[in-house]
Structures are given as C-alpha cells and as structure tokens.
Amino acid sequence: MDWSRADALSGGLVALAVLAGVALWPQLPAEVAIHFSASGTPDNYVPTAVGVFLLPAIMLGTLLFTTVALRADPPSHPHTAPVVVVSTTAFLGVLHVLVLAWNAGYPVPLDGLLPGTLAFAACLIAYTYWREGVSWS
Secondary structure: OOHHHHHHHHHHHHHHHHHHHHHHHHHOOOEEEEEEOOOOOEEEEEEHHHHHHHHHHHHHHHHHHHHHHHHHOOOOOOOHHHHHHHHHHHHHHHHHHHHHHHHOOOOOOHHHHHHHHHHHHHHHHHHHHHHHOOOOO
16 A cells, blocks of 8 residues: 555545544434443543544544654555554544444443454554564564
C-alpha cells in the first residue's frame, strides 16, 4: 500500500466514523458513555454531540500526527508506515462504532475491548518488528 492510498483510506475511515455517529444520533441518549472500566461498566459520560464527534476528531488528529511523523522519519520498509496509519485509524473507528452501538442499546460485549486492544497492539508491534527486520533479542 502506498501513501496516497493509505491517506485516502484513512480519511475515508474517519468520514465513516462521523457518518456512523450521525446515523445513530436519533437512538442515542442525551449523555453517552465514552469510557468503560475493564469489566465493561461505563464510568465517564459526555453530551451526545461530544460523544459522536470526539473520537473522529481524535482519529483525524492521530492520522495527521502519525502521517507527519512517519514521513519525517520514515521506516526502512515502504509498507510499514501506511499499514500502521491505516490499521490505527481503523482500530479507533471500530472502537467508536462499538461504543456508539452500545449507547444506542445494541448488545455489545464491551468487556472484550481491553483484551482486543491489547491483542491489536501486540499484532501491530509484531508486524512492525517483522517488517523492519528488528531482532527480538
């Protein structure tokens, strides 16, 4: 995957996250949960507008930051940076949709988010080490 495709795909994922929030808006309560304990219990609430647009804004900021950083100091393999950028954007988008769906009343098992997040991070780190030829020792 080259940079232009990665940028377009990541931008599209941010747009889809916004569209998901707008589509679910009528089903959302006045205050939505945006943070959950490790057991899946909500522990932080914000107004609906913040809940719908905050994570897409974070996605966009993360996309811009990682793109600039990885272009300023590119990895040795040309596919590493685009994969890291797209997968990170996609991961944040999935989290956003799951949290919105939970708030809209859909049965989303949020107690699996922490293990899923750790698995995603481990896979992304392993991919980067493998692609860059970094030794594990």
